[in-house]
Amino acid sequence: MSVSGPIICPVCGKKAKTGSAIDCARHMFGTGDKPHRQWVDAQGLSFIDLMIEQATTPGNKSYQILADVIEKDAEKRQKGK
């Protein structure tokens, strides 16, 4: 199943640019404040490790990992409604 409609940030409710999960991931990294970091960490990831991975290796892997998690979370929330 994919999410219908734009994905909004699970922390602050903001729709990032196109409303895609990858844009939401960029928004979360870009904002990077405590609530956003805590949300990422609570998903079993490490915000800071993802960020450093993004910084030190070619490609977009960290954003993609976070986007997948955001998408799954959005699906879960949509199902719950």
Place this chain on the structure above:
Amino acid sequence: MNRYTVINPHTKFTVINTHVHNVDGIAKVTGRATYTFDVVLPGMLYGKILRSPHAHAKIKSIDYSKAMALHGVKAVATGKDTLGAKQGIWRRYKDLCDEQLLTVDKVRYIGEPVAAVAAVTEEIAEKALELIEVDYEVLEGVYEPLDAIKKEAPEIHEGFERNINVTRHIEWGDVDEGFAEADYIREDWFRCGGQAHMCMETRAAVSSYTPDGKLTIYHSNQSPYYMQGLMAGVMGMREGDIRVISPYVGGGFGGKFELDGAIFATAVLSKKCMRPVKIVFTREEDFIASKRRTPMFYYSRTGVKKDGTLLCREAKVFTNGGAYTGMGATALYLTGFFHSFPYVWQKGYRYDGYRVYTNTLPSTSMRGFGAPQAMWCSEQQIEWIAADLKLDPIEMRRKNSHYEGYEVPGQATIASCGINQCYDEIKKWIASKGKLPKGHAIGLSACGFMSGGIFNWFDTPYSFSSAVVTINMDGTVELNVGAQDIGQGSNTTMAIICAETLGCKIEDVKVHSGDTDYNPADLGAWGSRQTLMSGNAVKRAAEDAKKQLLEFAYAQSGLNIIYDLDIKDRWVHSISRPERGSDYVDLVRKALRGKSGQRIMGRGFYTPYRKGMISPAYSYMLQGVEVEVDEETGKIRLCDSMTAHDCGQPINHLGLIGQLEGAFSMAAGYGYLEYMPYEDGKLMNPNLVDYHMIRAPEMPPANIAEIDTYEPEGPYGAKEAGEGLTNPTAAAIGNALFKLYGIQMKECPIKPEMVVNALKEKKAKGK
């Protein structure tokens, strides 16, 4: 002798781009100009700052009783005498306001102010510093960003995990798809060093706090308005109770629009003893305790088609932020943006920037604002790609360059762009040189730059620029601007725009700037903003005043309504019949009478709206530098240079030449001479003997081809000049070495030993 040629000159102006000397030139060359350094007030004391000898330490206690007992000492201040407010120019974002200018409990770099003394002489103040006892608990320090992000690295600021201060992400298009489609992919790591601003006038301030709760500050800075706002924050005062006077400023180069130790310590000391206090940094203090150009580690990966079409680029950057944020967050964004310049990326562009705290001197903005580092990496890589693909480097650049009407997705719209003619002019110059002597080569580098930033991290409620024009009874004009002349000739530029618009002569205009009590707020001199932004405000203020004047001219002329009036060169006339007219001064007198004796006053302002993320306009340029190398010592000599530069419509060509030559000298220094080596957080060359700026005999001819274009957003079509040219030179020098020997320099500045090693390595490989 430098050659200066103009391509597409406009001749429709009476004042703009004529031979105008600096309006404050006589005051400067006769020594009458009063800099902060020269200010002496009655009862003034002299201050000195005690600085941390440790890169990272907790302050357990400070005992200054012995210093206070010294005859002639009037006050000592520590962080405990302050509000302890953490400040920063990014005041819209509290997390980034991280610097206490007199630290309260922790030092984070060698040279950080710990205490300040005011005494009747400088010598006594200096002696008193030796009597202050500070008990430190020394902490482990970390000096390089790639070390500071390690898990085991010491924490410099609480709450900033892995010492990451700020991150920035820029992305458009589909970069991954671009790499998938690319015929050729190249990736490189680069390292760019820091650079000292090296203003002729070191940081200096004189503060006078008076019993009525008002504070007057003489200070050498790039934005009196910023100083007023920031000082209000750290002193717990209202902006209106603080007057900042900055009459003449001996250079800024991006290093003087944040608070410094001099302004803060003098204000705190003055408030303590109710006498004026003066502090002038020594050259060594300016080196170790101001700020510097941001050192960067760059990873750049570029995908191209075999015909040289640029498809995509991915860049990752770590910057050595030093101990505090300063303007580093902006430099972090701009370096990422300008790393894409001046090219169109057919598939996409992605940038991730990470600013990392370290226990070194804070890094910040410096002329070029992150772009010199971006261009050093980009323009060398472009040259190497052209060589890898066996393409002409100029034509490869040309086919991928920005053009008029191009939109950098989500970032900027390019309304004027003369880069094509820049390529033509440099090609002509190369051809004119014929065969170069053995051991010589010409390196090229293209770039573009902004004309003022759109950002409002300062959170000002005022217009970005404002001006007021007042006409006296004799036709002379008072022009009040918040724009700041820091030696770049801003007052002259504003006077020219005012005279051209109003129709008077340049000598009729008196410019008042550098005083927050008498001039409107303006963000000041940074990011090449004043000609476009403050210039627009001045033009609008002059137009407002002129409109009021012409109302009286229309009333008295009795002309048919279909005829338009104008004023040029003090002559009020019908545009269609210029010979019919009257004297400008007569008109001013009549208008004065008609307004019940009130002087005509025009007001103008400018704030950019709907102009993208970065800037309302962009300049473009291509530079060629002829280089010779001593293969035995690795020493580089610059033999000749040519810059083709599109700055829209030049307002003052003498000023333009000065700006371009000055920027080139600074850029050349960055490319192969100036570097700031640190050992355990200590700068190893904080003096002008060991820190090698370019000197007159080392300067090659700085030839200029000025490409006149028209920028619709600029006053009379003007845009940036003088900062952008700090960007291309380092890469041009590197590219000359590549052309000469095929060596690829990845560290800037290029020191002689690097050249020798690269040549040795090449020789070894050849064997």
